[in-house]
Amino acid sequence: MNVVRTSRGPRLMSTPPHAPARTQTPAVMPGADREDPPARTGGPPIRSAPPSTVNVQRHVASPAQIARLRRVAAGEEEADLVVRGGLVMVVHDQSVPDQSVLERDILIVGRHIAAVTRPGALGGRRSLDAEGRYVLPAYVDAGLRIEDTLLSPGELARLLVPRGTGTLLIDPTALVAFGGPAGARFATESTTPLRVLARTGQAAPPTSGDPRTVTELAARGHLDHEVHHAVARGATPWEAIRQVTLRPARRHAVDHILGSLAPTRLADLQVVTNLASPAPPDVVVLGGRIAAEAGRPLFDNLDPAPTWALGRIRLPETLYAGSFPCPVPDPAGSAAVSIESGGSGSSSRPGLRIVRLAPTARGGRPVADPSRDLQKIAVIGGPPEAVTVDVGLVRGCGLVRGALGFTTAQAPGQLIVIGTSDDDLLTAARAVEGMGGGFVVVDQGWVRAACPLPVLGLMSEAPWEAVLGELAAVDAAAADLGCRLAQPLRTLAGFGCLLHTHP
Known part of the structure; x- marks a missing residue:
């Protein structure tokens, strides 16, 4: 598909049926699967933390899905959605500083990323024009307690997703204390695009010591505010964005599905005009679907309040x-x-x-x-x-x-x-x-x-x-x-x- 720009942002149009699929081998993003360098020269390699998050497996690509991802990456099939020509931020490492932002297409199949390629290398049935804009991973928050926001998970999604947040790794202690196992399920089974995983083990500190009820989230923002604030204090945009994407995902051993834009990861991304801007993203894509545009959710909260x-x-x-x-x-x-x-x-x-x-x-x-x-x-x-x-x-x-x-x-x-x-x-x-x-x-x-x-x-x-x-x-x-x-x-x-x- 092609893209038509309207007053409300990009809209998807059908790709001409005669557009051929390319067979060019996809380009590999530098550092896409490397660990961070060790803290000390000669130190042991850093390894992923033991699994500490439940309900993760259902988000991992199945063998059949991986087979299709490979066919799309090889140019044998078209992608479901292509994010075209964006300046993709590489958050894995900065061993090549000039390549922390690369002009690339992102090919999406279902919920997952099939390939990150040079612009125009491969085709898709739909496309989203990101030319001249930055494409970042959706934010991952491992420090928010849902009950502290005073909102149900579905309403929290309507507030956070338009600000670029795609996943919450929550501590369900209070919900379980009063609601039992059903309390955790209530938080993690919302039908909205926001992904909520129940975190186990030692609690991770929140990104900010300030309260984050609906009042603060609506007035100041969420992790988008943290990024903007960190850059204002002197951090580079790469450092600030990495802190709320790959870092929490690695800390909780879910970086194989979250936190970066690389093959087989979930297609959770945001398109922004300016890095670290307080303005909401132009577009938010979660699980391969466009979930928000220009600060507005493109979904309703239809989750009922459980009678229990x-x-x-x-x-x-x-x-x-x-x-x-x-x-x-x-x-x-x-x-x-x-x-x-x-x-x-x-x-x-x-x-x-x-x-x-x-x-x-x-x-x-x-x-x-x-x-x-x-x-x-x-x-x-x-x-x-x-x-x-x-x-x-x-x-x-x-x-x-x-x-x-x-x-x-x-x-x-x-x-x-x-x-x-x-x-x-x-x-x-x-x-x-x-x-x-x-x-x-x-x-x-x-x-x-x-x-x-x-x-x-x-x-x-x-x-x-x-x-x-x-x-x-x-x-x-x-x-x-x-x-x-x-x-x-x-x-x-x-x-x-x-x-x-x-x-």
């Missing part, structure tokens, strides 16, 4: 406003959790410390006192037959009235409420239970704003655009009640049960 993952938050039927008494303090005073400022900058995370203080008391028991920035906190959790309610004091939140309620991934199934009155604590707890989990802001018995997270109490089933608006609403409502934390509900949920200490 809904309604997992359960409170005792006997819970009432009198269920939140603080323990009687000892003569030395009460212990309270103090939320300390994280410093300057919106991404600075506050810290926690334990302080002892003389609480405001009523009837011999500590009570919330907004005039002293003292709020009551209740941590509600445990198995359905033995739910516990632990109550204490917290300061540094800033609430002058009302209550905040939220579920937390640090202890899946746990519900936490912070507030200035027991009635509002109860209203917040019941509201979160009714949503199946999430964030809620309550004032004088009324729910002022909410962000439901009904999937395991950790993720939304709504479109990511709607979740973004709901989070903005709960942040604004919390600020109206005096809360002075940046992104208060997500910040507090990130601390989990560390927010409570026995008075």
Whole structure:
């Protein structure tokens, strides 16, 4: 096929039927199957790490597929798709610096790359014009926890794929802790183009220490932001792109299918006009199919929320406003959790410390006192037959009235409420239970704003655009009640049960 350019980008057209297949031997990309050079001269060769990722085998080309890849590479058959004339980035090594970017065609058969050849050497039924633009491997993220984004895997795909991310290597610990093996399957069996593999063994550190909820991902970007930021700090584009493509793939022993543009690898690539630009890729191809164009996904999220993952938050039927008494303090005073400022900058995370203080008391028991920035906190959790309610004091939140309620991934199934009155604590707890989990802001018995997270109490089933608006609403409502934390509900949920200490 040929390509027609439109206002929305490249479109595929049929290749004339008389176009002959070439039999020229494909060019081999330099370093395409080499390991990195050893760290020390004379040191042992670097070998792949032991397999640490499951569900990989289904993405490896079968013998029949490999046979067809070979026929296409030999010019005996046409490719399904040819990415024509792009400046292909070689991420394997830089032993020949001038050849880290080569003008090449990429021939794709089904989900895999058949050959990387000189322009025009071989034909295909469809083609994508990449002339004058760079062709990079799709990004591989080994540091993202899906539940931290607050999105279902299908909605996360709609947000990340247009930014060039093709694969997540996830730590499923929290999902398995609350959902069992089905929790991991929920993350890895999305029907969207985003590939999610469950990672085992030692967790890999994320590429950034900043939180990556839907808010940050939508505003700043994902690994595309990391590449842009690394180049701004002085890294070469080759180094920055390698760090989020081949490096994580090799670390988790999946570089035989991911992380580079070479024969038999999955056809996961992106076409960009400028290297390390903050703009989204022009085109993203995943598994041999065009998945996104000009920052827009070309697929819908049709994944249903699994019924077993809904309604997992359960409170005792006997819970009432009198269920939140603080323990009687000892003569030395009460212990309270103090939320300390994280410093300057919106991404600075506050810290926690334990302080002892003389609480405001009523009837011999500590009570919330907004005039002293003292709020009551209740941590509600445990198995359905033995739910516990632990109550204490917290300061540094800033609430002058009302209550905040939220579920937390640090202890899946746990519900936490912070507030200035027991009635509002109860209203917040019941509201979160009714949503199946999430964030809620309550004032004088009324729910002022909410962000439901009904999937395991950790993720939304709504479109990511709607979740973004709901989070903005709960942040604004919390600020109206005096809360002075940046992104208060997500910040507090990130601390989990560390927010409570026995008075």
